[in-house]
Amino acid sequence: MSKITIRDAIPSDLEAIIALDRTPNEDKTGYWQGIFQHYVVTGRPDRVFLVAQEGKSLLGFIIGEVRAWEFGSPPCGWVFALRVSHTTREGGIGTRMFTEICERLKKAGVDTVRTMVDIDNKLTLSFFRGMGLRTGRYVELEKRID
Amino acid sequence: MKLNKASLFALISVLELARDPERQLSTSDIADKYGISSHHLAKVMRNLVHQGVVQAMRGVGGGYRFAGNVNRTTLLDIIQLFETLESELDLPHWNKAAEPVVSELHSVTSEIDTVTRAILDTVTLATVLKNTRATGEGAAEESPPGRAAKTAAG
DSSP: OOOEEEEEOGGHHHHHHHHHOTTTBBBOOOHHHHHHIIIIISSTTEEEEEEEEEEEEEEEEEEEEEOOOOOGGGEEEEEEEEEEEGGTTTTTHHHHHHHHHHHHHHHTTSOEEEEOOTTTTTHHHHHHHTTTOOOOOOOOOOHHHH | OOOOHHHHHHHHHHHHTTTTTTOOOHHHHHHHTOOOOOHHHHHHHHHHHHHEEEEEOOSSOOOOESSSSSSBBBHHHHTTOOOOOOOOOOOOOEEEGGGHHHHHHHHHHHHHHHHHHHHHOBBHHHHHHHHHHHHHHHHHSSSSSHHHHHHHHH
């Protein structure tokens, strides 16, 4: 594997990110355009969108930000998106991106990072546990309202 | 949650073997190191071999070797070879009036079981080994020099 760099996302990464996140029967173009506007174009240090690049290919991305006083929580780093291409998993890319985003969030003034993952997404849950995350102080509750 | 003895012995053994997948250890090696019953451990090891988690090596210097993938094997994978993780309500006799309460309690314990399984199913052996190494190193750093040297020598 040649050299992989972790860098900030730029507007021209949009198509590659959409391709990395593509799932059958779902068009998320509008969602990603909004995410790029909010996390890339504005260029704020408390909003972090990183990509992993090898040559001309994007192999993964991670997105997070500082959120304050949601649910009464003091400012805290939230990682809400993580993806590594199927072909390059278990090669340390996720670890490098997560380590880098933690550094960025720390510089932005927080000392805790938080995330939320679907209970059936064993791979991603295992990854975050491997990175040292544990069940936190806030418990997610939900109810069907149909 | 209370894990049974077989699950705990299995976790201890598998983690010890997974620490160095090339190394072979006998039941006595593991039992002596952790101060557990080798008789009980032997039964556990037979089940682990049968399930393909560890491999029995025959001949001189034979023993057991970890046969899985530390990044993909979770605590739940090992535990569920020895027990089911379901909460039980110890209410052998009740009349119809208790049914709504019992039903609701079953619903709550089911929620607890779901979370318990989700946690155990996402903690890999690699994560446990990484954390135990970090804890071990931390303990060694905090120990007085003489004690640490004694531990290292042992």
